[in-house]
Amino acid sequence: MNRTILTVMLTALLAGCGGNKDIRTYDNSLFQLASGFAAKEICSCVFVAERDEETCDEWTRVSPNVAGHHIDYNAKTVRSRSLGMGKTLARYVDAQTGCVIDRE
């Protein structure tokens, strides 16, 4: 529980840390970026590189690790959520095109 609270606080801090007002920020939250990264890269890792889920989970692990994911091997999709605030679906198309993001 304490770890979850700490992660949320740290994440919120990072999400808002534009810091310098001269630096442009984008219309993305850290949660969207995290779920986008996890969904897309886990999808590619599993279905393009044909590696196992545990390996792909480690390969895409970032700190703080706020994105969870679910792989649908039949539909060849990966759905990722970041603490309920960012959701992304990535789907495998074919061997030439690999995975693409379908923002939810």
Add this chain to the structure above:
Amino acid sequence: MAYTAAMLLLLASLTFAQDAPPLIDALPPPPPAPTCAPGQDPTGPWPTAIIDTVAAEALNAHLFPADIDWTTKERAGVRTDGAVVIHNGTVIYEAYGPGWDADKRHLTWSASKTVMAALTGVAVHQGALSVDDSICDHIAVTDDAACAITVQNLLEMSSGFDWRETYEGVSPTASSVLGMLYGEGQSDMAGFVTGHPLRAAPGTDWSYSSGDTNVLSAVVGSALAESNGEFYPWTALFDRLAMRPTWERDGSGTFVGSSYLWATPRDMGRFGTFLLHDGCWLGTEILPRDWVTSMSALNGVVTTAAADDDRAYGWQTWLNVPTPTATERRWPNAPSSAYAAMGHWGQSITVLPEHNMVIVRMADDRDHSYDHGTTLALAIALVEAP
């Protein structure tokens, strides 16, 4: 008096010049341009003659250190997933890390950019594109100021867009490249990039930008898709080299030229060999003559702008030459003619023209313990060792 004499001399020289045959006739004819040698490139499996020497053991020990713990979450140390060395068209070294083999495609990250530069050359060779074209000759932009950007500006990473190429360690929401790949930009990356204001006049400031490469991808796609089909990277290039990569697209269908090419190390070896052979394959010229020379020469913006030690850059390609302000070469143990496609977490395709060698390394390096210069020196030692 002196003025009159000078005028007479000038008049005399002009008269002589008019009477003399054109200077061009006095010069010897230029040497014939090199042609593509037939039959020097493999179409099927690579010829293979693995070297089994002390030098090979040394390269192996450098790329696959015995003390690496592949199970740690920190992913520390030199973590090579696959490596191939091709010399004189023959695979002389090949090795893979745990879970990897010759048939698995690996993400090349920014090594994709060099492939994008080659694909741009294909478009120029086909007459579909010129390096002097404005991007607005091929794609729509929301701000006409971007129309001052040429294809060459994109090849040179000098669009001038106000762009931040930052990854780990910097606020993710301020990163232009993360916003492009995983955020608001992923649905149309070229549109996202060209929506940025210019902070410098095009062609005046070198700034490494995955955004520039994806605008280039959209431009090249517009130029090539009509005559080469939707899968133009394959019809125009990969199929001809017998490569079977994956190249992922953004939401608008544009290939993510900056980052998302997946290929086996051997396929990357084919691409490196293609560059080594100056854009020729099986005796056919696929790139314009001198295109690879331009890709692998210090680009004009780097030469003229204030440069630092990380700007030894050609056209979407990293070089091993000094820059105007940095005398230290990137890989001091390798010839200055070496050049490379390089990507995040340790990906590289290095071409050593003087040694007729291509060195491919796919990896998962998360710290700075890997030294690529040592790899190049050890690979050269494979063919120079007694």
